[in-house]
Amino acid sequence: GENVEQHPSTLSVQEGDSAVIKCTYSDSASNYFPWYKQELGKGPQLIIDIRSNVGEKKDQRIAVTLNKTAKHFSLHITETQPEDSAVYFCAASKWGTALIFGKGTTLSVSS
Amino acid sequence: EAGVAQSPRYKIIEKRQSVAFWCNPISGHATLYWYQQILGQGPKLLIQFQNNGVVDDSQLPKDRFSAERLKGVDSTLKIQPAKLEDSAVYLCASSPGQDEQYFGPGTRLTVT
Numbered sequence: 001g002e003n004v005e006q007h008p009s010t011l012s013v014q015e016g017d018s019a020v021i022k023c024t025y026s027d028s029a030s031n032y033f034p035w036y037k038q039e040l041g042k043g044p045q046l047i048i049d050i051r052s053n054v055g056e057k058k059d060q061r062i063a064v065t066l067n068k069t070a071k072h073f074s075l076h077i078t079e080t081q082p083e084d085s086a087v088y089f090c091a092a093s094k095w096g097t098a099l100i101f102g103k104g105t106t107l108s109v110s111s
Numbered sequence: 112e113a114g115v116a117q118s119p120r121y122k123i124i125e126k127r128q129s130v131a132f133w134c135n136p137i138s139g140h141a142t143l144y145w146y147q148q149i150l151g152q153g154p155k156l157l158i159q160f161q162n163n164g165v166v167d168d169s170q171l172p173k174d175r176f177s178a179e180r181l182k183g184v185d186s187t188l189k190i191q192p193a194k195l196e197d198s199a200v201y202l203c204a205s206s207p208g209q210d211e212q213y214f215g216p217g218t219r220l221t222v223t
Contacts, residue, residue: 034212036214043202044202046212075147080133095209096142096210098144101153
């Protein structure tokens with residue numbers, strides 16, 4: 001079955017710096033790759049996603065890239081702010097199936 | 112639009128007791144998921160419904176966990192009897208189609 005690896009497990013940056021989180025997946029049939037932000041005591045919030053027919057997607061300060069050949073995808077956050085501090089999860093799925101999540105990255109943005 | 116609703120938000124029970132969680136998905140979403148999130152890990156699927164039918168329950172510990180989605184709208188997840196290792200956050204998610212999933216706030220279960 002699908003396996004998703006996520007790195008790093010923790011990431012500390014200064015306010016205004018960029019943050020990059022990387023994930024790899026094992027099942028070449030996976031075609032949907034969302035990223036979630038989870039704050040303490042809350043459920044995961046979908047922040048951006050990418051499908052296998054697209055190589056890159058951007059939404060304001062957040063961008064995601066996908067390399068299907070290498071089976072990896074990355075989240076890029078630019079101009080980080082303290083409110084970006086949270087746990088970020090990558091996930092992968094095939095059409096109509098449940099998400100397989102990575103183990104999460106704890107991002108800390110210090111001002 | 113209203114998000115996914117879950118209740119209760121917190122529950123503390125003793126081992127061997129039973130507990131039930133409730134989820135109301137986003138209106139019109141046909142697909143509903145229950146995930147278990149153990150502290151420090153990503154969510155893991157327990158069961159997936161499409162309308163009121165089960166699509167995937169391969170990872171549901173059926174000797175103690177059960178779930179239903181009557182009328183294809185809200186859903187309940189039950190654990191009976193609970194074990195210490197069931198302590199986790201139980202997340203409900205719904206999807207309007209085949210991929211995007213929106214999560215509720217979760218129910219934090221502590222088994223003592």
